[in-house]
Amino acid sequence: MRDVIEPGKNGVLHDFFDFGALAKSLIEACQHPERFTAMRSEARRTVVEQYDQRRICLPAWLKVIDELL
Structure with a gap:
């Protein structure tokens, strides 16, 4: 989560326990x-x-699949 959340800007982080x-x-x-x-x-x-399913995630997965084929 630390690579997504910027404390105080878009979320709050705490140690796990x-x-x-x-x-x-x-x-x-x-x-x-x-x-x-x-x-x-x-x-x-x-x-x-950064994580929109149609605009970001799906194209990224389709690219991976194309590269595997």
């Missing part, structure tokens, strides 16, 4: 959703631009 930090972020997001508005928009933009 740091449940306290995860809980703190979830509580903050529930109590202050306005603080995460820009981050949500940026997260969606990242996914649409």
Whole structure:
């Protein structure tokens, strides 16, 4: 995930077993959703631009299949 998520820009990262930090972020997001508005928009933009099924993923897979044939 670290190659996709830019902390504070399009998401929040925590160490895998740091449940306290995860809980703190979830509580903050529930109590202050306005603080995460820009981050949500940026997260969606990242996914649409880099991982869109029709525009990005499918052509990449078709290229792999063509190269194998």
